[in-house]
Amino acid sequence: MNNLNYIAAEEAVKLVQSGKRVFIHGCAATPVCLIEALQARHRELKNVELVSITTLGNVNFDRPEHRASFFFNSLFVSEATRAVANCDDGDYVPIFLSQIPQLFRKQILPIDVALIQVSPPDVHGYCSLGTSVDIARAAVDTARVIIAQVNPLMPRTHGDGFLHVSRISGMVWHESALPEVDYSSKVSDAVKKIGYNVASLIEDGATLQLGIGSIPDQVLHNLNSHKNLGLHTEMFSDGVIDLI
Template identity: 60%
Template sequence: MNLLKALFERTGDLKNIELVSISTLGEGIFNHPDFGKSFKMNSLFVSQNVRKIVNSSNGDYIPIFLSEIPILFENNILPLDVALIHVSPPDKHGFCSLGTSVDIARSAVKNAKHIIAQVNSKMPRTHGDGIIHINEINSFVEVDEALPEVSYSSKIDDITMTIGRHCAELIEDKSTLQMGIGAIPDAVLSCLTNHKDLGVHTEMFSDGVIPLVQNGVITNKFKKKHRGKIATGFAIGTRKLYDFIDDNPQVVFLDIDYVNDTKIIRSNPKAVAINSAIEIDLTGQVCSDSIGTYQYSGVGGQIDFMRGAALSEGGKPIIAIASTTKNGESKIVPFLKEVTEYGVAYLFGKNLRQRAHALISIAHPAHREHLEKEVYKRFGR
């Protein structure tokens, strides 16, 4: 947070700075009125606080599986000059922890040319892959600042709880769970108090797992990978959650290309993936990342886990949604927004604007002028 604030204070002085991130927390971080004069957001996931920017001429989005993001860094498809990271203070041996967010951060550290660390006394020290020695860090900024908090359980309403009960009925004892972001996963967890010997292998988790661990429902006894431990890439929740994961050997934070690897996910028996969606058509096709041309979230790890759960012995991929939007519109729709193509284009690692131009280059010549006009209307220059 402090690093970003300091960066945005230099708006106008800096030019052509590309910002790359997945989920970020904190309202108003990116709301500088002159943001576009210095910065361009090239997001790998669209969280609420960058949604407006990503859908403007000052930003874009790269559609990619969460598990594949490290490939972008390692193969220099998306080169990183500087990694801004958030770590715990170093221990007596000089090792800091990436704390709540190992996910793609470890890969960023490995591949960026310069590492700037915000060292926060309130960042929990977590076990797993997120250990980084001070010799790997080029610059330090010390802070004593509370972490951003999100209480998903406070957003649970009657409809969400009903969905949670339906999902809980599908989950067997000894299952291994993945939960996406939002109130529905915590609602599902609150309905699992009578289950036995559940495990957790998930890209992220929140406060909802804590009572199940404390009451012996989550034991991780029957997982084949990281038996006895919760395996995750990152955690978002309240201070209660951050205290729970602090120096807790029951929880391991691992690189996202491992956590979200379908081979690893499927190796656990009865893997259950619980995710949400924006809409589902009558043929069962699911849209989870956009509303028409408006980029709402991102691919994330949903497909990684839905596929991994489908391949797991006794596994179950679950899409859990309310039947209508807040405006009363049906989330079950006749068809998804159509997308067509003519020819072949290499799209891996490209953002939406770059993808559009790549596809236009292989479109029929008779339609290219029209398509270029549509790209201009949507993205600007």
């Protein structure tokens, strides 16, 4: 552990106040320990708006006791947010991923607090946003307050994903495995049939653009006999590994 002023998650999330908008780092960088600590404060908070894309891990945003405390404004509906996005205490904003940073930078959806997960800082004090730079870059650039889970298991990635510790208001050292998704674990016969039928429409030499989920994964499982396939895509699931 670096010789820095780390505090407990319960202490760090006290920086969140009622009526504020909170960005939550998503995908494999979802800061589960910070989310749980924030939810534990639900009796002290009112009208806190949560903003995020895909959130992973063992988190639940659809709890009756949180109704008056948190409103989830989802920019990409995932399993953890689907129920709350479809109720009175949540919503969904249809938008391209590439346009979301403009919501933050142009103060259309200004961020008060950013909850993120980062790698430990290097000797110069720079942490990495790790596996999920995506919209988090704009969030940390514009947020008034940044609370970070510092995880030694978060990969240090290069590019425009570095953040200096001087920008972080609360640092929480918490080592935990990054959340993973296995889309092949819950596959119905209908999904298998859809994957087979879609794959039958793909010719050798085709270029693939893939989504994530059980159906795209099943399509990939049925492409092993194809030749000279290309890949030009935003996101893809583990089925690509075996295909390659």
